[in-house]
Amino acid sequence: MGKKLNFFKEALLTAKTSGTITPSSRFLAEKMLKGIDFNNAKLIVELGSGNGVITKHILKKMQPHNHLICFEINDQFYEELLKIEHPQLTVLKVSAEFLIEEINKKGFESVDAIVSSLPLSIIPKEISQKILQESYKSLNTNGTFVQFQYTLDYYKRLKQLFKKENVSLNFEPINIPPAFIYKCIKK
Numbered sequence: 236m237g238k239k240l241n242f243f244k245e246a247l248l249t250a251k252t253s254g255t256i257t258p259s260s261r262f263l264a265e266k267m268l269k270g271i272d273f274n275n276a277k278l279i280v281e282l283g284s285g286n287g288v289i290t291k292h293i294l295k296k297m298q299p300h301n302h303l304i305c306f307e308i309n310d311q312f313y314e315e316l317l318k319i320e321h322p323q324l325t326v327l328k329v330s331a332e333f334l335i336e337e338i339n340k341k342g343f344e345s346v347d348a349i350v351s352s353l354p355l356s357i358i359p360k361e362i363s364q365k366i367l368q369e370s371y372k373s374l375n376t377n378g379t380f381v382q383f384q385y386t387l388d389y390y391k392r393l394k395q396l397f398k399k400e401n402v403s404l405n406f407e408p409i410n411i412p413p414a415f416i417y418k419c420i421k422k
């Protein structure tokens with residue numbers, strides 16, 4: 236079965252946690268990564284990696300001193316991610332709400348960039364709040380949090396957390412469905 240069809244089947248079966256039916260387009264993946272400072276980053280974290288479509292774009296841009304830790308809770312997607320063999324990649328089958336505890340276990344204290352495609356709108360509110368708080372807390376000063384969403388549900392919440400002037404909004408039409416991209420900088 237093709238990768239896209241596999242993703243479609245798994246996403247339909249787990250609609251309550253996957254939040255989509257198709258993997259992100261390369262246009263969305265590339266736009267998400269614009270502005271991430273790979274030259275000065277030590278640790279990059281991806282939340283909700285799915286079958287690895289954005290993961291692979293991140294890996295292509297990685298510098299020898301970067302490390303990537305991916306969080307994915309879906310069994311099938313986790314297995315897919317394990318097939319991406321890369322010495323600078325760690326894949327965890329753990330919910331993103333345990334971000335800090337998990338990076339600490341791997342010997343990291345903080346994060347330079349977080350790339351999230353978590354379906355924030357359908358994750359229970361107490362969990363999405365914890366994920367955003369952990370993300371904010373874990374970031375270094377000038378660290379970046381990038382998130383895409385199909386609606387503008389979380390724009391206000393992110394502006395509260397990172398402060399209005401540190402959040403920018405972008406849009407990618409070539410994706411199913413078209414997506415908004417929030418880029419937040421921790422000051």
Ligand SMILES: C[S@@+](CC[C@H](N)C(=O)[O-])C[C@H]1O[C@@H](n2cnc3c(N)ncnc32)[C@H](O)[C@@H]1O
Pocket residue numbers: 252253254255257258259282283284285286287288289306307308309312329330331332352353354358
């Ligand atoms: C919209 S899909 C994005 C998949 C892929 N990154 C892409 O862009 O095509 C969201 C992913 O988040 C995962 N997910 C949902 N809740 C999660 C959580 N609490 N922690 C980690 N991953 C989660 C889902 O299993 C799903 O694979």
